[in-house]
Amino acid sequence: MIVTVTANPSVDRTVTLPGPLVRGSVTRALASRAEPGGKGVNVSRAVQMAGMPTTALLPARSGDPLLTGLDAVGLRYRTVDVTADVRSNLTVTEPDGTTTKLNLPGNPMSPADLSALTALIVESAATATWVALCGSLPPGVPDSWYADLASLLAPLSCRVAVDTSGAPLTAIRAAMPDVAVDVIKPNVEELCEMTGADLDLLERSADAGDFGPTLDTARSLQQLAGCAVLATLGAAGALLVTAEGGWLATPPPIVPVSTVGAGDATLAGYLLATLDEATPAERLRRAVAYGSAAAALAGTQPPTPSDLALAAVHVSEVATHAV
Numbered sequence: 001m002i003v004t005v006t007a008n009p010s011v012d013r014t015v016t017l018p019g020p021l022v023r024g025s026v027t028r029a030l031a032s033r034a035e036p037g038g039k040g041v042n043v044s045r046a047v048q049m050a051g052m053p054t055t056a057l058l059p060a061r062s063g064d065p066l067l068t069g070l071d072a073v074g075l076r077y078r079t080v081d082v083t084a085d086v087r088s089n090l091t092v093t094e095p096d097g098t099t100t101k102l103n104l105p106g107n108p109m110s111p112a113d114l115s116a117l118t119a120l121i122v123e124s125a126a127t128a129t130w131v132a133l134c135g136s137l138p139p140g141v142p143d144s145w146y147a148d149l150a151s152l153l154a155p156l157s158c159r160v161a162v163d164t165s166g167a168p169l170t171a172i173r174a175a176m177p178d179v180a181v182d183v184i185k186p187n188v189e190e191l192c193e194m195t196g197a198d199l200d201l202l203e204r205s206a207d208a209g210d211f212g213p214t215l216d217t218a219r220s221l222q223q224l225a226g227c228a229v230l231a232t233l234g235a236a237g238a239l240l241v242t243a244e245g246g247w248l249a250t251p252p253p254i255v256p257v258s259t260v261g262a263g264d265a266t267l268a269g270y271l272l273a274t275l276d277e278a279t280p281a282e283r284l285r286r287a288v289a290y291g292s293a294a295a296a297l298a299g300t301q302p303p304t305p306s307d308l309a310l311a312a313v314h315v316s317e318v319a320t321h322a323v
């Protein structure tokens, strides 16, 4: 069972434009769609599409449009009942695949609701193989909450994955290596935030086809954190650095439609592959195949196994040195 936690879920509204977004003008959009979203929800949806058991944990009031959306797709979830509607996040997509996102802060969470969510997570983790802690935290949730949760989960047999950003990521980083996390999924910017590496340098090297500095930065984080580092590289793919080695994977060419949820699909692919006890290289292959399949789908749609081009993902083992 893969349990996901989304403390700040969203209804994702995607607006499709006929051309480039022009700020300050009226644009006639082509279409719009609304889907249940939030990072953990997206991970659960991809896991569900792969036919594996999953439960999404989130705060939402009974009857919230987000839950109606999850009921429509038959996703198993457990909630802490709150009063306010789940936030709506807006995505604007342009024909070349450029994706612009406007995310709201989410509704403040009361201490009582946060305690109830924490208890629900610990209870659900008892039967979980993985607990994935995903996304931003709404106002009222301390930045250290993920780090505190990881400590609460440490005595249990589940493994813990973390995919967050900003202050909660900084707090997780500050708690390392004492915090029991099995895999962390930063993008390159977050990798730099966690290690103090020079983002410009990593981006310039990557643009020139040299992922060495990024791999070495991921190795530094792996050594500091003591956990696997699955770093997403956007259209360039992803890398995985574990205590055993380092791997780089590049995706097949795709026509990007919406990159929303691609990182979540990447994490889902990685977690699913661990259930099959796949090698690190095969875990990374599955992760990248999931991420690139998600980017080729409109809105926040989760890919299904039939969307994956596994054989077209190129995985190579690479040397890494901590910097």
Ligand SMILES: O=P(O)(O)OC[C@@]1(O)O[C@H](CO)[C@@H](O)[C@@H]1O
Binding pocket: 008, 010, 012, 036, 037, 038, 039, 042, 089, 101, 103, 134, 135, 136, 137, 165, 260, 261, 262, 263, 264, 300
């Ligand atoms: O505001 P957060 O929690 O960082 O991210 C929320 C979000 O952008 O993440 C998902 C895509 O990864 C979307 O479904 C959702 O709108």
